Amino acid sequence: MVITVIGLGLIGGSIAKRLKLTGFATEVIGVDVNPNHQQEAIELGLVDEVLPLEEAVKRSSLVIIAIPVDKTVDLVPEVLSLASDNTVVVDMGSTKKVICDTADNHPKRMNFVATHPMAGTENSGPTAADSQLFENKTAIICDRLKSGKSAVSLVEQLYAELNMNVIEMEAEDHDVHIAYVSHLSHVISFVLSETVLDKEKDVKHIFNMAGSGFASTVRLAKSSPDMWTPIFKENAKPISDVIGTYIDNLQKFKNMLDTNNSEGVYEVIERANSIQKVLK
Amino acid sequence: MVITVIGLGLIGGSIAKRLKLTGFATEVIGVDVNPNHQQEAIELGLVDEVLPLEEAVKRSSLVIIAIPVDKTVDLVPEVLSLASDNTVVVDMGSTKKVICDTADNHPKRMNFVATHPMAGTENSGPTAADSQLFENKTAIICDRLKSGKSAVSLVEQLYAELNMNVIEMEAEDHDVHIAYVSHLSHVISFVLSETVLDKEKDVKHIFNMAGSGFASTVRLAKSSPDMWTPIFKENAKPISDVIGTYIDNLQKFKNMLDTNNSEGVYEVIERANSIQKVLK
Numbered sequence: 001m002v003i004t005v006i007g008l009g010l011i012g013g014s015i016a017k018r019l020k021l022t023g024f025a026t027e028v029i030g031v032d033v034n035p036n037h038q039q040e041a042i043e044l045g046l047v048d049e050v051l052p053l054e055e056a057v058k059r060s061s062l063v064i065i066a067i068p069v070d071k072t073v074d075l076v077p078e079v080l081s082l083a084s085d086n087t088v089v090v091d092m093g094s095t096k097k098v099i100c101d102t103a104d105n106h107p108k109r110m111n112f113v114a115t116h117p118m119a120g121t122e123n124s125g126p127t128a129a130d131s132q133l134f135e136n137k138t139a140i141i142c143d144r145l146k147s148g149k150s151a152v153s154l155v156e157q158l159y160a161e162l163n164m165n166v167i168e169m170e171a172e173d174h175d176v177h178i179a180y181v182s183h184l185s186h187v188i189s190f191v192l193s194e195t196v197l198d199k200e201k202d203v204k205h206i207f208n209m210a211g212s213g214f215a216s217t218v219r220l221a222k223s224s225p226d227m228w229t230p231i232f233k234e235n236a237k238p239i240s241d242v243i244g245t246y247i248d249n250l251q252k253f254k255n256m257l258d259t260n261n262s263e264g265v266y267e268v269i270e271r272a273n274s275i276q277k278v279l280k
Numbered sequence: 281m282v283i284t285v286i287g288l289g290l291i292g293g294s295i296a297k298r299l300k301l302t303g304f305a306t307e308v309i310g311v312d313v314n315p316n317h318q319q320e321a322i323e324l325g326l327v328d329e330v331l332p333l334e335e336a337v338k339r340s341s342l343v344i345i346a347i348p349v350d351k352t353v354d355l356v357p358e359v360l361s362l363a364s365d366n367t368v369v370v371d372m373g374s375t376k377k378v379i380c381d382t383a384d385n386h387p388k389r390m391n392f393v394a395t396h397p398m399a400g401t402e403n404s405g406p407t408a409a410d411s412q413l414f415e416n417k418t419a420i421i422c423d424r425l426k427s428g429k430s431a432v433s434l435v436e437q438l439y440a441e442l443n444m445n446v447i448e449m450e451a452e453d454h455d456v457h458i459a460y461v462s463h464l465s466h467v468i469s470f471v472l473s474e475t476v477l478d479k480e481k482d483v484k485h486i487f488n489m490a491g492s493g494f495a496s497t498v499r500l501a502k503s504s505p506d507m508w509t510p511i512f513k514e515n516a517k518p519i520s521d522v523i524g525t526y527i528d529n530l531q532k533f534k535n536m537l538d539t540n541n542s543e544g545v546y547e548v549i550e551r552a553n554s555i556q557k558v559l560k
Contacts, residue, residue: 088516265505272473274473
């Protein structure tokens with residue numbers, strides 16, 4: 001099957017690499033606005049060739065869109081319009097409501113499947129591509145009933161090739177849950193980095209004193225602003241709500257410290273510990 | 281050299297294991313109030329024998345205190361009083377001011393060295409012991425001039441055996457810096473865990489949707505309340521101040537989302553990214 005991957009960054013590059021490896025793609029065509037990424041993707045063997053959008057889409061049975069979510073909103077209708085009646089279009093965006101709302105108005109809505117593979121690292125670009133990135137992770141298909149059966153079936157095959165477990169969810173629910181389990185973590189990490197860098201003017205202190213705990217909590221602060229600014233824009237309301245709740249809980253914890261309430265502190269930590277039953 | 285390790289948890293157990301391995305200790309005596317930990321430490325070969333505090337201290341040239349910081353405050357004067365004039369006592373606590381203030385009043389203050397090895401994991405107990413835990417990490421010696429030269433020299437040898445880099449700092453400065461680069465990360469993680477567990481009543485959502493980003497940010501939430509409650513108590517003021525600054529920055533970020541200020545969001549992320557120059 002000829003597959004076009006639009007956006008040759010961490011996610012698109014990793015998918016391209018994996019689908020060539022498994023043979024699911026007989027040919028992978030890359031599309032990217034960044035000439036450096038085009039060249040790197042070819043040099044790394046992630047794609048067979050790079051073509052302009054229109055030519056690539058017309059030649060493909062499956063088009064995978066893996067670009068920042070604001071660009072995805074613009075591109076989904078454009079790609080659907082260019083695509084043949086049998087071509088399936090799937091996106092990989094971290095927010096789903098705005099993208100689905102836009103796609104809903106398109107006459108070829110049935111050809112589109114809205115998804116979110118829950119995988120990634122703080123690195124970006126074609127050089128970050130890793131064919132094992134998705135191994136045993138979860139992919140979410142949103143608003144499944146708005147997609148055609150054969151389109152969903154092809155996308156399920158795609159995620160089987162990536163060894164991902166597929167779950168389903170309404171786009172709006174997805175955006176609220178993901179605000180809690182992904183977007184909030186990124187806010188926390190960006191703002192932690194900012195706070196420590198602001199305060200610790202002498203960065204040598206950070207370097208010398210920062211244990212592995214700090215490194216772990218601040219890891220996501222290395223994530224790309226080009227990817228994350230659009231996510232924060234498109235999912236602003238749920239994320240803002242979640243930050244509000246988080247601030248309230250931090251304030252309560254701060255009050256416990258200020259009033260020497262060690263019992264309360266102990267209880268918070270004990271409750272927090274139970275996350276280990278949920279995560280490995 | 282005969283060495284007593286008081287507290288056979290992650291830190292004490294790892295030190296005991298390492299010092300036996302390198303031969304720095306000809307004999308390691310363990311002291312622990314928890315009978316299970318006593319037994320595990322012997323079974324795992326972390327210590328040669330377990331003795332009551334007084335007997336252990338009297339037989340040792342070096343006594344390493346690796347217990348929660350509130351217990352350390354109580355124990356430092358007791359151990360100093362029990363110890364011979366040539367015995368060196370060193371503590372491993374994550375806060376330093378309260379411990380140093382207490383030690384300052386003791387006639388054998390010169391025999392005591394206040395330190396903080398910046399290493400650890402979210403795991404605890406003798407089974408978590410790892411002889412490589414300290415490799416290339418930083419150890420901080422506080423208020424060095426209040427310790428005798430030969431005591432400091434022995435503690436420097438100890439940290440050389442652990443392959444740690446030693447830096448020096450006043451106890452009060454230590455507590456402020458460490459609030460930023462370690463204690464705040466733990467607060468963030470505990471409160472994140474609490475927030476998500478509160479909201480996501482159906483924990484299956486967390487399990488299915490949580491990517492590696494969430495796991496990384498919430499890792500420290502598994503840390504022990506017995507260790508961390510005393511740290512939050514002893515370093516309450518600096519930690520409370522840091523949480524306040526962090527809340528202010530989160531609130532600013534939230535306001536950017538609420539006012540659709542994508543430019544501001546982009547700038548925060550860009551600034552946050554520069555942490556990668558400081559950390560590997």
